[in-house]
Amino acid sequence: MEAVLDIADWPSALDLFGSQSTLDPAGxxxxxxxxxxxxxxxxxxxxxxxxxxxxxxxxxxxxxxxxxxxxxxxxxxxxxxxxxxxxxxxxxxxxxTREDPDALIVDVTGHQFWWDVVYDPEGLALRDANELVLPEGRAVTLRLTTADVIHSFWVPSIAGKMDMIPGRTNVLTVTATETGRFRGQCAEFCGLSHPLMAFEVTVLPAEDFDAWLETTRGEARDAARPSLLDGRETFIREGCPACHEIRGVAEGGRLGPDLTRLGARPSLGAGMWRMNQGNVAGWIADVQDMKPGAQMPSYNHLSGPELRNLSAWLVSLR
CATH class of the missing domain: 1.10.287 (Helix Hairpins)
Structure with a gap:
């Protein structure tokens, strides 16, 4: 079970372009x-x-x-x-597009240039970002919308594409038939970093998916080392909770991705970079260099120790 659920050790979307194929159906x-x-x-x-x-x-x-x-x-x-x-x-x-009354409901909202994902919005309301986890063999109804411009949700190996239109919610019902990790992409030009707006879909056996939901629904799990505590203090002091939510630390931020389990994600920046402390530190210091057009300011005024502690704490979140 642990090997299946520890999806942070799986490769990044950078290594998975072969999984983005309509000629190898997995749904x-x-x-x-x-x-x-x-x-x-x-x-x-x-x-x-x-x-x-x-x-x-x-x-x-x-x-x-x-x-x-x-x-x-x-x-x-x-x-x-x-x-x-x-x-x-x-x-x-x-x-x-036919809805299944027994399907799990997942809300997916496109932003410039990332994906907001909420599982069971009327019940569990587990929020995540830039990654979609699906159960094998079980119908999932995706309610697709956008917070800004037109985007298009597309996971070629699992389902056809569906546009995400401002002021409208489109419905796409998907049923994954194979476990594994697949690559998705925004398929509608949406701005400067449109080609850098990817996401990953992980398909787990149905029972493992239920266990994954249960283990990720709580507060962020971070190690209590002094340097990590300093990183958490830097996160709060710099005003990051105004945009980012971390359950148990900072609630309510909706302008940017939810970071509660950031360290458990295989990639950073909507599928563009492998998740590790070095890339997280580079993202914080100069986000425009790593993803032009991203709606986030750079924090290049942080000192070296502050940047190291902050990035180490964020990567520790599970």
């Missing part, structure tokens, strides 16, 4: 989209070959224009193709 939504992708590729490949053959025939034989060619190739063929794609894609869309 029911991706399994619905995959045959549609294959069918469209073959069908429109055949259409392309046929059209090129007609072009070559017309070029070589130089026949006068024939009306039936225009009707067949310019009107009938595109109409049939568009209707067929509409029918099959609508069926796939319905299958991936």
């Amino acid at each position: 029911l939504g991706a399994a619905e989209v995959y045959p549609l992708t294959v069918w469209m590729t073959w069908a429109f490949g055949a259409v392309f070959v046929l059209v090129m053959a007609f072009v070559l025939l017309a070029w070589l034989r130089r026949h006068p224009a024939r009306p039936w060619w225009i009707w067949a190739g310019g009107i009938v063929l595109p109409l049939v193709a568009i209707v067929a794609v509409l029918v099959f894609s609508t069926a796939a869309l319905v299958a991936t």
Whole structure:
């Protein structure tokens, strides 16, 4: 059990670009989209070959224009193709957006340039950031919205993409069918650091997922070494709780990601950097260097000991 739940030791999203593939379905939504992708590729490949053959025939034989060619190739063929794609894609869309009354509800809010995640908002209300943990074989309804501009939620291996639109909540029901770690990405240009707005999805066996929820619902667990206590004091003194929440230490901050279990996450900066003390210290000192456009000021006025203690304390949070 411990080996499964200690997901901080798993590799960062920097190492997982191979897991972001629509050609390797690991969820029911991706399994619905995959045959549609294959069918469209073959069908429109055949259409392309046929059209090129007609072009070559017309070029070589130089026949006068024939009306039936225009009707067949310019009107009938595109109409049939568009209707067929509409029918099959609508069926796939319905299958991936249908709500399950027994599904776990998870709210996901897109920000420039990070992800706010709340599990069971009407009950447990466990808040996390830049990472989504799912149970294998169990339906999860994602309620997707945004706090600023249009974003798009996409985990190619698990489900199709869904836009996140200001003032609107879109619903995407996902069911992961394989355990492991998968990479997601914002699929709608949302600003300077749009390509740096990734996230990670961890799929656990259903019983291990329940245990994970139980072990992460409490207050932050940090070691009580003197240097770490100094780091906690620096966090409070510098006004970080105005933006960041840490359960048991600072409550109510919503402008930035929840940091309660920061050290347990495999990556930093929405999937861009491996989680370790050096990267956390660099992020605090000069965030714009690590992620241009991030909505956070740099704290380069901190002394060396203050920065070391603060970053060590943040990494200790589990």
